[in-house]
Amino acid sequence: MLEVTDLVVRYGPVQAVSDMRLTAAPGRITLVLGANGAGKTTTLRTICGLQRAVSGTVTLNGKDILGLSPSRIVRLGVAMVPEGRRVFAPLTVEDNLRLGGYTASRQDNDRTMAEVYEMFPILHERRSGVSGLLSGGEQQMLAFGRALMSQAQTILMDEPSMGLAPAIVDSVLESARGIADSGKAVLMVEQNAEAGLEVANDVVVVSRGEVVYQGSVEGARKNPELVRAFLGDAALTDD
Amino acid sequence: MYRSKKHRLGVAAVGLSAVLTLAACSSGDSEDTAATAEATEEVVVEESAAEEDTTQEEAEAAEETCVLPPGDIKVVSIDSMTGPAAFAGILTEEGADLALKEINASGLLGDGVTMSIELLDDGTSGDEAAAQFSKAAKDPDVPVIMGPILSSAAVVTSPIAEKEQVPVIYTQAGSPGVVIGDYTFRYTPSMDTYWGSVGSYIEEKGIKTMSVLYANDNATLINTAENAVPALAADLGFEILSSTGLPSSTQDFKAPISKILKEDPDAVAIMMVGAQNATVISQMRESGWESPKELLGFAGIENNLADIGEAAKGLTWASIFHVDSPSESTQKFVAAVKAEYGVDAANYHAERYDATYLVANSILAACSTDRQAIRDAMADLTNGSISGALGDVSFENQDARVSGFVVQWDGEKMVVLK
């Protein structure tokens, strides 16, 4: 269980995140929605140690992890699927996966790699190829697989559908659902509210760095103001 | 690397050009001083100016009649006290200080009249030296300037001296284009004028063919390799099989040595810069170059041989200064340097020691601190032969000429042959 409370992050004088609070629980996808510049990506980067916070707490299973180095946080069980996928383009698919398992044991790596290949057969097919030549959707699968290799129980996903063809978005988000169903806690930031809500369990809506809604997807859909301002018509027609 | 290769190369280019510039400075300047002359057979150490020396009659006469106003006469010296040429600059100024000490102690310039040097460090930078020189030349209170030792600086400062009409006396600064007119004097003979003194050795050993290896970015060495060597060849009738100019950044000489070995000359003349000389000679030896095959060097090369010692044994060249000169006056000068600094006198000491005396005697002869009067007196004094720390020095168009003598490396140090 990952819990963020009263998190405040500043870039110089600019307050990027104020009083952020959210929770990610095993088996569930927590979707963070909000306009550009709402502080969603900053929140994820702060959780995994890439950004310093001014105040607040981030706990993983009750243990405070705020302020630890990224490499320490991975070892504690939080892995990141970064925005834009950011696979190691000149390296092979398999090398990318091995890097994902950098902190894990050899046995875990062997086992998880087999699982990842089973989940994404295309990665197995292309395992010796240069990852930069994969399609966008395949690279996203690789980024998922890479995060799984770390053995982390909490996976942060930053805009997994970004830049993907509409036909592929659904299958990528289905994969995210599958990851949560396997018992992982997934914290997902997504611009594509429509697609994100399809797979999420909980929603956190942020506006200008502040949380304006936190609760279940169903609850969010029943809040007309929220729907109009943040979720778009999709939420209504779906309900 | 993949993220931003173009950018990185751009950044690299900035750094590269900076380093290229640094490398160009250091290689361009340091070797002049390393490669250029050294000197002396006879030195006159005059505690009381010119009492015994017949060549300094004018000065003596002037001393009797001239009364300079009491006070300190300050001349400016621009020298390389830091940077790659500092090894020469420091010794040069030691020579000047010794001469000054003697001049002031003896009262050469008259009662209550002293001479001092305002020393400006150019940091082995030609640009810095030129800027300092320009400033000093424009200051009417500066009667005479002791010029920078870097050739690259001197070729820039000489035109300034001519324009501002300030007499300047150089030591080192051995390249062409330094002594260019009425106001420029040089107390270090340029190497091409005496390199050929090794000719007696060449004849004695019956050398008929020679290959030459020289630094092609050093004015003094280029001048010697491309003019003095062919002139001597024409004179003595030996053949130059090849003349290879290499940049002073060259570190490995196996390829040119391989080429020379195929030509199979009787002798190889080596005129490289600094550590290069040690590398060439040791690599020649490793390739089997032994007596009766000969190695010829050049004045100053002895400073580069410490690390190869025995390998350089038999290397022969013409020198103009040696501490073991039988001349009484050289021995007195050498003893004075030893007493003052606890070291063996170097050519740099001797040249500037003599040049400093020339400045003092010119002031005395002019009986004035007026630039024009000093210049005229200096021109007069250098018209004949001057006996000083460098022995008998004559001047050709205000540029020193000394006949060299043959020296050889005995495995540990250089010794005078015969």
Added chain:
Amino acid sequence: MVQDLLNATTLASIYILFALGMSLVWGTIGILNFAHGSIFMFSAFVAYLVVQQIPLGMPAVVAIAMVSGALIAVAMQYLVFQPIMKKAKNPHAGELQLVIGGIGLSAIPISFAQRSTLSNPFGFSGGSFETQVYTIGGVIITNVMIIILIAGLGLGVGTALWIRNSKKGLALRALGVDPEVSAMMGIDRPKLALATMLYSGALAGLAGALLTYYFNSITSESGDTLLLKAFAVIILGGVGSIFGVILGSFILAFAEFGVLLYTDGSWVTAVSFGLLFLILIIRPQGILGKKEVRRT
């Protein structure tokens, strides 16, 4: 002919020894270390100072130079490069600052050595090592050449294989591609960077000692000359490729050797840097460098 090939291969091994550490640091932790040449020089200089007092043999001299190089490199990383990287607003500004920082840093040991030696050449003549010359079938080889060949080729191939096959090697390659994502993978960049600088410094020290034995004496400025050669080697072979360093060293050494063998020598600099520009124009990523590949 065999003699010339052997001599050119020795020169290539020298370039490998020098360029290896520089390429590794540049290609992995992204520091184009313009102070590499001064680490090289100063390690040899420290060994020279010791040898002036105690007549040591080659193993001790090499060890002193390697330890000195490693310590200097680690100090540079810890005191200068790491703070610069930490403070840089963005990676690109950081790179330029690192280059400028390196150039500035290099001036310190060089000036120190210049002052101390009065810019005279220095070498290990105070030590007990003697160069031995062997003639095998008309080909001349010295014990120093044998050591340089073994060290250069052995460390070159060994490092390349280690980078290609080991887990830490993979982490270093990842760092060269994307330091931030590497951190997300749990790669401890500061620690690896320090270790890489240490290795690179030790290599520079090794090169410094062996080259001083080979050339018999070097000067305070010798490192700068080699720095330019190493730069050409790395660009020729491809930034980030250790096999590229080996290939680039051979190309440069054989090109220089050929030019010196068949011309009067004035072309040698033009040819080596001509090669560099040719590569930059027709194949900017270097011969073994991988082209930027990315589909999104």
